[in-house]
Amino acid sequence: MTDRAPSTVTLQELPIKEVDLDITGMTCASCSARIERKLNKVEGIDATVNLATEKAHVTFSGDHTPDEIIDIVKTTGYGASVAVPRHARGTDHDHDVAPAQSLLRRLIVSAILAVPVVILAMVPGMDFTANPWVQFLLTTPIVVWAAWPFHRAAAINARHGASTMDTLVSVGVFAAYGWSTVSLIGQTVRGDLGMGMGHYYFETAAVITTFLLFGRWLEARAKDRGRSAMTTLMELGAKDVAVQRIDATTRVTTEIRIPIEQLRVGEHFVVRPGEKVATDGVVTDGTSAIDSSLVTGESVPVDVGPGTAVTGGTLNTTGRLVVEATQVGEHTVLAGITRLVEQAQTGKADVQRLADRVSAVFVPVVLVLALLTFVGWWIGTGDASTALSVAVAVLIIACPCALGLATPTAMVAGTGRGAQLGVLIKGPQVLEDTRRIDTVLLDKTGTVTTGRPVLTHVVTSGNLTEESALQTAAAVESGSEHPIARAIVDAAEERGLEIPQIRDFQALPGTGARALIKDTGVSVGRASLFGTVPEELTNLDHPGTTVYVGWGDKARAALTVADDVRDTSAQAIADLHAQGLAVYLLTGDAQAPATAVAAEVGIPADRVFAGVRPEDKHAVVAKLQSEGHVVAMVGDGINDAPALAQADLGVAMGGGTDAAMASADIVLMRSELPAVVDAIGLSRRTLSIIKQNLVWAFGYNTAAIPLAMAGLLNPMIAGAAMAMSSVLVVTNSLRLRGYGRR
Numbered sequence: 001m002t003d004r005a006p007s008t009v010t011l012q013e014l015p016i017k018e019v020d021l022d023i024t025g026m027t028c029a030s031c032s033a034r035i036e037r038k039l040n041k042v043e044g045i046d047a048t049v050n051l052a053t054e055k056a057h058v059t060f061s062g063d064h065t066p067d068e069i070i071d072i073v074k075t076t077g078y079g080a081s082v083a084v085p086r087h088a089r090g091t092d093h094d095h096d097v098a099p100a101q102s103l104l105r106r107l108i109v110s111a112i113l114a115v116p117v118v119i120l121a122m123v124p125g126m127d128f129t130a131n132p133w134v135q136f137l138l139t140t141p142i143v144v145w146a147a148w149p150f151h152r153a154a155a156i157n158a159r160h161g162a163s164t165m166d167t168l169v170s171v172g173v174f175a176a177y178g179w180s181t182v183s184l185i186g187q188t189v190r191g192d193l194g195m196g197m198g199h200y201y202f203e204t205a206a207v208i209t210t211f212l213l214f215g216r217w218l219e220a221r222a223k224d225r226g227r228s229a230m231t232t233l234m235e236l237g238a239k240d241v242a243v244q245r246i247d248a249t250t251r252v253t254t255e256i257r258i259p260i261e262q263l264r265v266g267e268h269f270v271v272r273p274g275e276k277v278a279t280d281g282v283v284t285d286g287t288s289a290i291d292s293s294l295v296t297g298e299s300v301p302v303d304v305g306p307g308t309a310v311t312g313g314t315l316n317t318t319g320r321l322v323v324e325a326t327q328v329g330e331h332t333v334l335a336g337i338t339r340l341v342e343q344a345q346t347g348k349a350d351v352q353r354l355a356d357r358v359s360a361v362f363v364p365v366v367l368v369l370a371l372l373t374f375v376g377w378w379i380g381t382g383d384a385s386t387a388l389s390v391a392v393a394v395l396i397i398a399c400p401c402a403l404g405l406a407t408p409t410a411m412v413a414g415t416g417r418g419a420q421l422g423v424l425i426k427g428p429q430v431l432e433d434t435r436r437i438d439t440v441l442l443d444k445t446g447t448v449t450t451g452r453p454v455l456t457h458v459v460t461s462g463n464l465t466e467e468s469a470l471q472t473a474a475a476v477e478s479g480s481e482h483p484i485a486r487a488i489v490d491a492a493e494e495r496g497l498e499i500p501q502i503r504d505f506q507a508l509p510g511t512g513a514r515a516l517i518k519d520t521g522v523s524v525g526r527a528s529l530f531g532t533v534p535e536e537l538t539n540l541d542h543p544g545t546t547v548y549v550g551w552g553d554k555a556r557a558a559l560t561v562a563d564d565v566r567d568t569s570a571q572a573i574a575d576l577h578a579q580g581l582a583v584y585l586l587t588g589d590a591q592a593p594a595t596a597v598a599a600e601v602g603i604p605a606d607r608v609f610a611g612v613r614p615e616d617k618h619a620v621v622a623k624l625q626s627e628g629h630v631v632a633m634v635g636d637g638i639n640d641a642p643a644l645a646q647a648d649l650g651v652a653m654g655g656g657t658d659a660a661m662a663s664a665d666i667v668l669m670r671s672e673l674p675a676v677v678d679a680i681g682l683s684r685r686t687l688s689i690i691k692q693n694l695v696w697a698f699g700y701n702t703a704a705i706p707l708a709m710a711g712l713l714n715p716m717i718a719g720a721a722m723a724m725s726s727v728l729v730v731t732n733s734l735r736l737r738g739y740g741r742r
Contacts, residue, residue, distance in 0.1 A: 019066045021056040023049065024079035027153050027216075031078065031164050034157075038076045045069065050408050055083060077156035100220040103149070107213040110146035113138045114206040121203035132184045135202040143177045147209040149216075163363040171367070172395035173209055176201035176715065179388050201389065204715045208396055215726050238312070241278035242270040244322065263328055271321040279312040280327040288319035366398040366705070373709045389715060393708040397718035398701060406693035409733035414686030417739050422669035423679045430665045431690070433649045434683035436630045440576055440676070441621060441643075443635040444587035444594065447653055448573075448601055448673065449563040451636075453483050455491035457542045457560040461534040469557035471497050473549040476515045476524045479505035484545060485513070487561045488524075512547065522551045530555040543593035562593070570601045572673030577602070579680060582629070586620055586643075588612055617643035634676055651676055682739050689736055693729045700725050 026032055032049040035056065039047035044061035047069075058069055066082055073080035117138045120126050147170070154170035157163055180200040241263050242255045255270055260278055263269065268284060271277050277290070289301035292314045301317055304310055310323060313334045329335065370391045377387035418425050425431070445451050458466040474492035477485035478499055492499055502515040512525010523529045524547055527538070531553040540546060544562025548555040576583050584607045587594045594610035609620050617635075621643050624631050633640070633647035644650030644664045652664035653671045666683070668675040704721065707713050713721075 016059055016061060018057065018059045019069065020083040021058065021066075021070065021073065021080045022083045023054050023056055023073065025153065025156070026051055026054060026078060027149075027164060027166050031153075031157075034162055034164075035073055035076055035078060039069065039072055042072065045072075050411075053408065053412060056080070075160070077160045077162075100217065103213060103217040103220060106146040106149070107210065107217050110142045110206070110210045110213055113142050113146075114203075114210045117142075117206045118203045121200065132180075132187075132200055132202075135200065136181060136184055139177060139180075139202040139206045142206045142209050143173055146213060147173055150209075150212070163367060167363055168366060168370075168395045168398060169208075169212055171370075172392045172715070173205045175388060175395075176208070176392050177205040179385070180205070201392070201715070204389070204392065208392075208715060208718075212396075215724065238276045238278040242272075244268040244270065261329075263325055265325050265328055267325050268322055269325060271316045271323055273316055273318055273320065275316055277310050277312055277314045277316060277321075277323065279325050280332045281310055281312075281323040281325045283308045283310060283321050284324050285322035286320050288321050289317045291315040291317050362398075362701075366395065369398075369705065369709065370394040377711070386711075390708070390711045393711075393713045393715045393718040394705060396715055397704045397708045397713060397721060406697045406729050407690050409730050410686055410689045410693060410736065413733045413736040414682060414689070414739075417736050418679070418682050421678050421682070421739075422675055423682055424667040424669065425679070425683060425686075426665050426667070430649070431683050431687040433665065434632075434680055435687050437581065437632045437649050437680075439582045439584065439624055439629040440632045440634065440680075441584045441586055441624065441647070442573075442603075442673075443617070443633075443640055443643075444585055444589065444597060445563055446636040446671070447634055448569045448585065448597065449565050451563060453487040453545075453561045454564040455487050455559060456544055456562045456564070457540075458557060459537060459540060459560075460557040461537055462556070464556050466557075467495070467497060469549055470495070470559070471499060472517065472522055473524050473547075473557070473559055475500040475502050475517055476505070476513050476522050476549070478502065479515060480507060480513050484547060484561045485524075488547075488559060520551050522549065524549045527555065543596040565597060565600050566672055569673050572677050573602050575674070575677040576680070579677070579684075581632075581680070583607065584609060584624070586612055586617060618646040621646045632680070634673075636671065651679060682736075685739060686736060689733055693732055696732075697725070697729060 023032075023035065026035070026049075032051040036047055036049040039045050039049075039056070039058065042064075044064055045058060046060070047056055047058045049056045056073070060069060070080045070082070117135050120131050120135050120138075150166045150169040150173065153164065153166035157167060180202050183200060238260050240257050240259050242257050243263065244253050244267075245256055246253050263279060269278055269281075271288075273288070283304050283306055285306060287303070287305040290304050290310055291301045292311060304321070309326075310321075311334070312327075312332045327333070373394050374387045374391035377390050378384050381387065414431075415425050442448050455470075458470055460466055460469050470488070470492050474489045474497065477488045479502060480486075489499070500517050502517055505513065505515040507513050508525060508529070512523060512529055514521060514523045514529075516522070527533045527548055530548060530550050533548065533555040537548065537555055537558040540558060540560065542560040542562070544560045546558050546560045548558050550556040573583050583603055585594065585598045585601075585603050586609045587597075589597075589610055591608070591610040594608050595605050598605060598608045612620055617640060621631050621633055625646075625648070630648045632649040632651060633643045634651045634653065635644055636653035640652075644652060649666070650664035651666045651668060653668050653675075666679045668679060704713070704718075708718055
């Protein structure tokens with residue numbers, strides 16, 4: 001027997017896992033870029049680190065572990081822990097609150113101490129002998145305690161041979177403070193303290209620290225506001241629920257209120273008027289209207305009754321409902337929405353990767369420029385004090401905070417607003433794809449139309465009235481569950497018509513149905529059921545499916561049932577045209593009814609693909625792509641999944657199947673076309689804001705650094721400008737929170 005060679009497993013064959021980490025200690029784009037670079041150097045690990053959300057999304061092969069990844073992050077000088085999903089941690093967990101409060105405390109103390117320092121340094125007549133020592137005593141707590149977050153971060157990075165924005169701030173503040181302290185001590189030792197103020201920059205160190213703390217605090221608050229949409233989503237979830245329990249002895253049903261975490265699939269719970277639906281389920285008793293606006297963006301309450309599916313987090317407006325839980329915890333729609341949005345916020349678009357690459361080398365370059373500036377001014381002027389002031393200005397003005405915040409803050413605000421509107425953008429790259437599309441391909445059934453057949457026309461022969469014809473047809477069709485039959489019965493009920501009793505019902509597969517009304521045999525179905533069909537019932541030009549009702553071997557009326565066009569479709573398609581998009585209609589219907597629907601909603605006849613089989617929809621997308629179009633496909637059915645995957649941008653309607661949603665880039669929780677307009681408009685607006693932010697951030701640093709090197713910026717003004725630059729970027733991103741609903 002020969003020995004078998006040991007089997008080997010390549011990295012590609014190992015199972016791929018993923019984990020989200022909470023990262024602490026990051027202050028600028030250089031921090032996030034360094035962590036990302038460190039992780040991605042390890043074979044089998046692919047990481048994306050987001051400064052605004054303070055998270056890392058890591059995919060890794062099976063020979064790595066989350067603990068190992070956390071250790072790698074810690075070796076770079078930052079804290080890391082496995083992120084707890086929002087749906088699991090609730091709304092009480094917010095790791096941003098404590099840092100924001102700490103920054104505010106430091107800011108208040110710094111501001112209180114900085115004001116007298118500025119007065120002592122800059123107001124005429126304040127040149128008494130002890131003045132410099134008073135400035136020193138007031139500035140020292142600012143530099144040592146208030147500016148501690150900058151120094152601590154700079155020291156941690158220095159231990160790992162790296163530099164960040166905090167390095168620039170810490171070096172600048174300590175340079176101004178240290179120079180002034182040495183000068184003060186020197187004058188005191190020489191005994192000439194009262195013979196001139198000397199060259200002191202205590203006010204520079206104090207004011208720079210105050211401005212930067214103010215900017216950092218505003219950033220923290222603004223980022224929290226950008227994440228508020230996610231918090232709002234999680235607050236939709238009920239905290240407890242009234243569950244029905246049956247006593248084992250008495251068999252009496254009682255209600256007990258339990259924490260939502262204890263609810264299990266299959267249990268029945270009660271939802272009273274004004275309460276939130278605790279979790280996804282199906283109504284088993286009661287009728288009401290459900291307000292889904294905060295979950296799906298749907299503004300009109302929907303009537304529900306026994307058999308109707310309801311979503312956790314929606315609001316019960318009127319009646320009492322009993323609901324059977326079908327999904328709980330991480331499997332609910334609300335939890336799924338949260339996961340999608342968090343994934344989108346953690347990822348990065350191509351434009352952000354460019355900013356990260358720049359930030360990674362930016363700080364070392366600035367340190368070199370500041371040193372060259374100091375040497376150049378010292379040689380040129382012979383005044384080391386002036387040279388120091390100019391070099392400090394270069395250090396402070398160059399901080400790349402705005403560059404690091406440009407993209408992630410816009411992504412957080414944009415995806416958060418999308419979640420409020422029922423638009424779930426799966427990732428940052430989707431924004432780039434949305435900008436490029438020039439063609440939108442709409443599946444007809446369930447997208448442009450309701451997907452539910454309705455009665456559209458009743459045409460009668462002789463003296464028979466429409467009401468009588470509909471009553472008679474509805475009586476026979478009441479024995480059938482066919483969609484056309486249900487449309488006829490629903491139409492009669494909506495008009496308040498009394499439906500006669502029938503007996504001896506007989507289904508005629510593929511043809512229709514027959515039954516006795518009193519003693520008369522009535523047939524409903526195809527024309528072939530009748531010996532005679534009057535001419536006025538055959539020459540009809542109504543889109544949809546026509547069935548006939550009659551007795552005595554003669555058709556007496558024709559009823560047309562069609563998939564009704566949504567009320568909002570025509571305006572939505574007009575809005576898509578206004579966005580510069582060519583809109584096409586895709587359907588399995590014949591050419592005539594398809595063209596009729598297209599005309600009703602404003603789509604030209606030459607942009608209709610009719611008679612397309614479900615399995616060939618992706619071929620239509622490929623055909624348009626081969627003609628040079630960048631295609632967005634909008635659909636909702638399982639047969640739309642291949643086309644959604646083939647398209648440059650796949651958009652799944654929220655009422656659709658899991659397969660369609662999994663294949664799409666954007667998921668719409670509202671089953672109507674205005675949501676498509678919102679999705680494309682919001683995506684393009686978000687990308688536009690990102691570009692505005694990057695133009696400002698790049699332009700600001702490009703213009704400001706030469707000005708500082710030329711000695712045209714005072715260090716205090718540079719500190720204020722740097723802080724306000726970051727605030728401007730974040731505030732610009734927050735404009736997305738006001739994006740309007742269609």
